[in-house]
Amino acid sequence: MDVARRQMVLVAFLQAQNCSNYPASWRHAETATDFLSPEYFQRIGRTLEDAKFHLAFFDDRLAMPDRYGDDFAESVRHGIRVVKLDLIPLLTAMGLATRHLGLGGTYSTTYAEPFHVARTFATLDHMIGGRAAWNIVTSLNDSEAANFGAEAHPDHDERYDRADEFVEVVLGHWDSWEDNAIVLDRARGVFADPAKVHRLDHRGKWFRSRGPFTVPRSPQGRPVLIQAGQSGRGRRFAARWGELLFVIFPTLDFARQAYREIKDEVVRLGRDPDLVRLAPAIYCVVGETHAMAEDKAAYIEHLAHPLDTLVLLSEVLNYDFAKKGLDEPFTDRELAGLSGLQATRDRVVRLSGKPNPSTRDFIQWSGRGTLREMPRFVGTPSEVADGLEEWFTSRACDGFVLAATHMPGAYEDFARLVVPELQRRGLFHQDYVGTTLRENLGLPRPRRGEWVREA
Ligand SMILES: Cc1cc2nc3c(=O)[nH]c(=O)nc-3n(C[C@H](O)[C@H](O)[C@H](O)COP(=O)(O)O)c2cc1C
Numbered sequence: 001m002d003v004a005r006r007q008m009v010l011v012a013f014l015q016a017q018n019c020s021n022y023p024a025s026w027r028h029a030e031t032a033t034d035f036l037s038p039e040y041f042q043r044i045g046r047t048l049e050d051a052k053f054h055l056a057f058f059d060d061r062l063a064m065p066d067r068y069g070d071d072f073a074e075s076v077r078h079g080i081r082v083v084k085l086d087l088i089p090l091l092t093a094m095g096l097a098t099r100h101l102g103l104g105g106t107y108s109t110t111y112a113e114p115f116h117v118a119r120t121f122a123t124l125d126h127m128i129g130g131r132a133a134w135n136i137v138t139s140l141n142d143s144e145a146a147n148f149g150a151e152a153h154p155d156h157d158e159r160y161d162r163a164d165e166f167v168e169v170v171l172g173h174w175d176s177w178e179d180n181a182i183v184l185d186r187a188r189g190v191f192a193d194p195a196k197v198h199r200l201d202h203r204g205k206w207f208r209s210r211g212p213f214t215v216p217r218s219p220q221g222r223p224v225l226i227q228a229g230q231s232g233r234g235r236r237f238a239a240r241w242g243e244l245l246f247v248i249f250p251t252l253d254f255a256r257q258a259y260r261e262i263k264d265e266v267v268r269l270g271r272d273p274d275l276v277r278l279a280p281a282i283y284c285v286v287g288e289t290h291a292m293a294e295d296k297a298a299y300i301e302h303l304a305h306p307l308d309t310l311v312l313l314s315e316v317l318n319y320d321f322a323k324k325g326l327d328e329p330f331t332d333r334e335l336a337g338l339s340g341l342q343a344t345r346d347r348v349v350r351l352s353g354k355p356n357p358s359t360r361d362f363i364q365w366s367g368r369g370t371l372r373e374m375p376r377f378v379g380t381p382s383e384v385a386d387g388l389e390e391w392f393t394s395r396a397c398d399g400f401v402l403a404a405t406h407m408p409g410a411y412e413d414f415a416r417l418v419v420p421e422l423q424r425r426g427l428f429h430q431d432y433v434g435t436t437l438r439e440n441l442g443l444p445r446p447r448r449g450e451w452v453r454e455a
Pocket residue numbers: 013058059060061106135136137138139140227228229230231232233234235246247248281340341342343401
């Protein structure tokens with residue numbers, strides 16, 4: 001990549017639910033309440049597009065948080081991320097209200113079928129003119145398993161082994177129509193050339209899927225692949241498949257080292273590291289003066305409820321924290337058994353300096369459900385831009401996944417105050433260069449079958 005023209009990727013980290021990534025955001029006085037309407041999401045899409053964001057990305061979970069105390073009542077009462085709408089109608093609604101913004105959604109390899117995911121995202125890519133992206137996740141907990149008829153969520157590494165095959169099936173289907181397969185010759189009565197439509201005939205360890213696929217090759221060749229694995233196994237998976245990699249890097253030093261390691265892993269797998277963009281999740285609180293930004297951040301922080309963190313820790317670590325005394329250390333066996341987000345467990349061990357942390361350490365060092373979970377940039381537009389510039393130019397990242405402290409105000413503030421400053425510094429594009437998400441990310445349209453060699 002031309003170093004002089006290296007510019008950051010900006011992604012908005014959205015939720016199809018009653019709050020932003022910050023669970024207390026629904027308690028914010030300025031948070032919009034019409035989150036069950038298409039207008040809410042379309043308004044956010046237009047704000048992001050006016051600010052030239054590359055992508056609006058929705059995370060997902062297939063259950064509400066009910067691991068803590070084996071109950072959902074407190075999560076529902078306190079609004080701790082309990083609403084989760086299906087993403088595809090939202091992405092479609094936003095796509096129809098925008099023309100350039102990329103739109104990404106999360107679908108699980110553990111609880112969906114590859115044919116279904118391939119069909120859904122290829123269709124979406126057609127309907128929104130080549131702007132679709134799929135975030136590949138393996139899901140986290142037993143509550144999700146229970147909603148899909150399973151006893152328990154499968155083990156961490158096994159989920160990734162299965163996910164590898166899942167992605168092979170999806171990509172195989174996406175490649176099964178050649179670009180010029182549709183002929184539409186009414187005079188000869190030929191709709192499409194059968195020699196250019198192929199059956200996948202996949203029979204593997206986990207999946208069988210025959211084909212032929214029912215959606216012609218999509219405008220981007222295939223939707224952009226997002227991945228956010230952070231454990232050793234997760235990073236290998238991300239480096240194999242991901243084009244946009246999302247991470248949580250707690251500090252700048254950690255980020256610089258992890259960035260190098262992940263790019264090295266991409267190279268080891270025979271891929272071009274410049275075609276894989278790495279973006280850590282962050283919060284920004286920006287104000288016209290430093291004091292105004294600090295006041296805003298203090299107000300946002302005071303909205304947190306003590307249960308937010310415990311409920312969300314239980315959700316992501318697939319463990320009921322109500323079973324454990326606040327200062328009782330986790331045994332080695334208990335730590336090994338935390339099968340959800342291993343990155344969260346590893347972060348707590350690393351940052352606390354304790355091989356056997358307690359619940360109190362998990363609350364303090366995970367920062368789950370608080371603004372401490374991710375790096376925060378609080379200040380004036382130029383102070384926030386200074387922080388982002390330092391991360392970007394010192395190769396700690398290729399861009400950012402901006403989580404909102406409240407909706408949609410956090411994005412409106414960022415768009416109005418920070419984006420012009422980043423553009424003035426030449427760190428962020430002035431406008432979209434193409435019509436597809438791939439074009440705007442500088443990713444070439446993949447040739448059919450290319451990923452087989454990549455793998
Ligand atoms: C920015 C970001 C967004 C994520 N979105 C989701 C999501 O929507 N659903 C989900 O189940 N996991 C999500 N994850 C979790 C990752 O897919 C992954 O499981 C996690 O980072 C831990 O890595 P590991 O699976 O290698 O242990 C997200 C992670 C990050 C950093």
